[in-house]
Amino acid sequence: MARRHAIILEENLRIPEDAFTFEGFQRWIDSGEFPETGRIDYLEGDVEVDMSPENLFSHGTPKTAISSKLHVLVAEAELGYVFSDSTRLKSRFADLSVEPDVVVVLRETLKAGKVRWSPASRRKSPSSYSGLDGAADLVVEVVSDGSVKKDTERLPPLYAQAGIPELWLVDARDEELQFEIQTLQAGRYETVRQDPEGWSHSPGLGRSFRLIRREQPDLGACFYKLEHREG
Secondary structure (H helix, E strand, O other): OOOEEEOOOOOOOOEEEEEEEEHHHHHHHHHOOOOOOEEEEEEOEEEEEEOOOOOOHHHHHHHHHHHHHHHHHHHHHOEEEEEEEOOOOEEEEOEEEOOOOOOEHHHHEEEEEEEEEEEOOOOOOOOEEEEEEOOOOEEEEEOOOOOOOHHHHHHHHHHHHHOOOOEEEEEEOOOOEEEEEEEOOOEEEEEEEOOOOOOEOOOOOOEEEEEEEEEEEOOOOOEEEEEEEOO
């Protein structure tokens, strides 16, 4: 029997009675009553809701730096697709329906049928899609104050169960910027060891990456850059 457990960070949000199953959650999405803002995830019978705005410089900016660089390397090179914000990734096998911060799907993965496009609930054309179903090649999660346990404890084993070969975790909330590339090994994620200069290798993309943050005291803010090198 599915649990009926909701972690909610916003008042006045009504969760349907049957939304605590994979099928029921999908019906809620398709009903037209699903909220258009915020992040609402389904994890093994739990519904986690976070309607709070993301922090500009510990969440939004590093996410943009990562997605924009991956777009250049993957999408502009026509190797696959990069999605960010409100792209739902589903896996019935893992009992999971979530909106990762960034998702990468390569052409060969789509051709092999490991990932399928999810039709939009109100399709206006045959090519109208709202998300992905299956094992994407790479997902990125940027930790926020309200998602620490979910991003670091709950999601990794579910992403592993879904068969996603690579998970990137970023935590930019503290003075020490944390950027990890984790790869799926025997059903669980193992962190790729960084070299002394902070580079980590991505097997899926065939390159090494590091995330750089440069403080801008005159602006009261900071800049992020995802650097890459071959091999």
